[in-house]
Amino acid sequence: MKINLTSFLFIVIMMVGIIITLSSNSILMMWVGLELTMISFVPMMTMEGISGGESSMKYFVVQSVSSCMLILGMLFLLMNMSNDFLMLMSLCIKVGLAPFHGWVLSMVDGLNYLLLFVLLSIMKISPIFILTFTNFNFYLMVLITLIVGSISGLNQNSIRKLMSYSSIYNLGFIFSSIYFNSIWSLYLFMYTIILMMVIFLMNNYNLNYLNQFMLNNFNFKEKMVLWVCMLSLGGMPPMLGFLNKIIIFELMMMNDEYIILMVMIFSSLLIMFFYIRISLISIMTFSLMMKWNFFLKMYSSYFFMIVNFLMFPLFILIKPIL
Structure with missing residues (x-):
């Protein structure tokens, strides 16, 4: 468009x-x-x-x-x-x-x-x-959404469908806190920021399928930015995406929703699997760069990496003030 x-x-x-x-x-x-x-x-x-x-x-x-x-x-x-x-x-x-x-x-x-x-x-x-x-009560629909969004994305090769299943999965987190306006709106806002970063990178590199990562010739800085954004979208600590999950986890424990909490934790592992798979294909498995030269080419950080790494500790520090 x-x-x-x-x-x-x-x-x-x-x-x-x-x-x-x-x-x-x-x-x-x-x-x-x-x-x-x-x-x-x-x-x-x-x-x-x-x-x-x-x-x-x-x-x-x-x-x-x-x-x-x-x-x-x-x-x-x-x-x-x-x-x-x-x-x-x-x-x-x-x-x-x-x-x-x-x-x-x-x-x-x-x-x-x-x-x-x-x-x-x-x-x-x-x-x-x-x-x-x-x-x-969206209890059953949240469970179905978490299970479908995490398991169905494991065998996908299309980046767009992976993003769609990830969005469906995150809807489960949003609907688990749908009656807490401050929480679901904050979750959706931060998820939108992370999704915008990932989609910007995919659009900039013209990546549509996973096998395109195997034929890449990105430099190390681009791979690191892509890797950090992928891990943040999957919710790996200490990235920004983990802040979303830990807020919902705390809310579920406060409301004694331990079944949904267990499903969230186990499904998060599946979500992390296919985001780590993308990063592994791009950085380690199919790369024209010598692996022992990785840490010899560290340049200044990108804005995306700064946001994903520093926003989570910043929110943790200002939480007592709020």
């Missing part, structure tokens, strides 16, 4: 839709904000040619069906038929929560990395915000 006046207009409409959803006190106006966000995102996908047009049709059909379910659930509420299960299902479909995640995986290969970033981060703000006003 080229950044021109047309795409800039759609981005502005998308931001307006999100602001309407976040600032409204009526469920109808929140729905209007959701539709504005969807209507602005579909034309941006059509700019990608045939593959983008196919993805836009899939996205439009799924979002239209979920919007109809949302309107139907709102009508039931107006008729004093207090059955909000239909609204919950529609919003879970919109956000791509497991087991309603199939449409996300079927359309990500037709998107470029900029649209993928928008789909996996910005487009989830409005539906999650609306779900915070519900009173539903």
Whole structure:
């Protein structure tokens, strides 16, 4: 997608839709904000040619069906038929929560990395915000999301699908703290920052599949930045991504949710496996650089490495102040 006046207009409409959803006190106006966000995102996908047009049709059909379910659930509420299960299902479909995640995986290969970033981060703000006003126990759906997001990504070769499964997995963490606005919004904000760094690197190096790491000729600095960002997205301490997980772990212990906590810990090991696999392929297994020359070429750190290494200790230090 080229950044021109047309795409800039759609981005502005998308931001307006999100602001309407976040600032409204009526469920109808929140729905209007959701539709504005969807209507602005579909034309941006059509700019990608045939593959983008196919993805836009899939996205439009799924979002239209979920919007109809949302309107139907709102009508039931107006008729004093207090059955909000239909609204919950529609919003879970919109956000791509497991087991309603199939449409996300079927359309990500037709998107470029900029649209993928928008789909996996910005487009989830409005539906999650609306779900915070519900009173539903997402216990089972969180478990399914954690298991599906961690196990299904093990046999993937596409970088886009790996990012999608990682996003589905992180939705499990978000939905485990969905009734704590300060926690899930902080988690989504930091996840968006880390995802932006990784997608920027993938787009800059034009990497789409894992076997492209085997034929790379990156210099050592680029490999180190890519390695640190991958480990941060997987949640390896002491990176920034580990701060997200330790906040949720502490919340689960405070609420005595030990089963979800155990599933989170074991699934985190699986997530770390396929991110370490990417780093290992890039740095160690297939590399034109002599391994004993690694530490002879240490240059100044990049901004991404500074953010990932220093933000976690910084938050730990300022936590008593907050």
